[in-house]
Amino acid sequence: SPFTSMADAARVRLGVITDWFVRDKYLVKDEIRTIDVPLLVIAGAADQIIPESMSREVFDAAADPRSFVSLQGADHTVSVTHEREVTRASIDFLKDALESGPQR
Numbered sequence: 223s224p225f226t227s228m229a230d231a232a233r234v235r236l237g238v239i240t241d242w243f244v245r246d247k248y249l250v251k252d253e254i255r256t257i258d259v260p261l262l263v264i265a266g267a268a269d270q271i272i273p274e275s276m277s278r279e280v281f282d283a284a285a286d287p288r289s290f291v292s293l294q295g296a297d298h299t300v301s302v303t304h305e306r307e308v309t310r311a312s313i314d315f316l317k318d319a320l321e322s323g324p325q326r
Contacts, residue, residue: 223263223264223265223266223269223271223272223273223274223276223277223298223300224250224254224263224265224272224276224277224280225248225250225272225276225277225280226249226250226251226276226279226280227247227248227249227250227251227252228244228246228247228248229244229247230276231271231272231276232244234271234272234273234276235271250280251279251280251283252283254280254283254284255283255284255285257284257285258285260287260288260289260315260318260319260322261281261284261287261288261289262288262289262291262311262312262315263277263278263280263281263284263288263289263290263291264291264293264300264301264308264311264312265277265278265290265291265292265293265296265300266292266293266295266296266297266298266299266300266304267292267293267294267295267296268294268295268296268297269296269297269298269300270297270298271297271298272298274292277290278290287318287319287322289311289315289318291307291311293307293308
């Protein structure tokens with residue numbers, strides 16, 4: 223589950239304004255706009271560390287081609303607890319990206 227920024231992720235977890243003590247900003251939502259490759263976002267719908275809504279914001283900021291997969295019942299350890307679904311989503315995404323060819 224991607225986060226929009228390190229400060230946003232810390233704020234969700236700690237419930238306080240964290241901008242003043244988070245040195246590395248990791249402005250994922252801002253930076254994602256600059257990529258020009260296919261993007262797959264997999265989010266756990268029950269993730270209490272990085273809420274699905276934050277992952278959706280990252281997805282919404284990205285350009286096509288992109289795919290969003292929400293795994294119901296999955297928490298932050300989605301790749302461990304839902305390995306089969308993550309693998310299937312990844313394979314499907316890669317197949318689609320390869321079949322579509324370069325997007326430039």
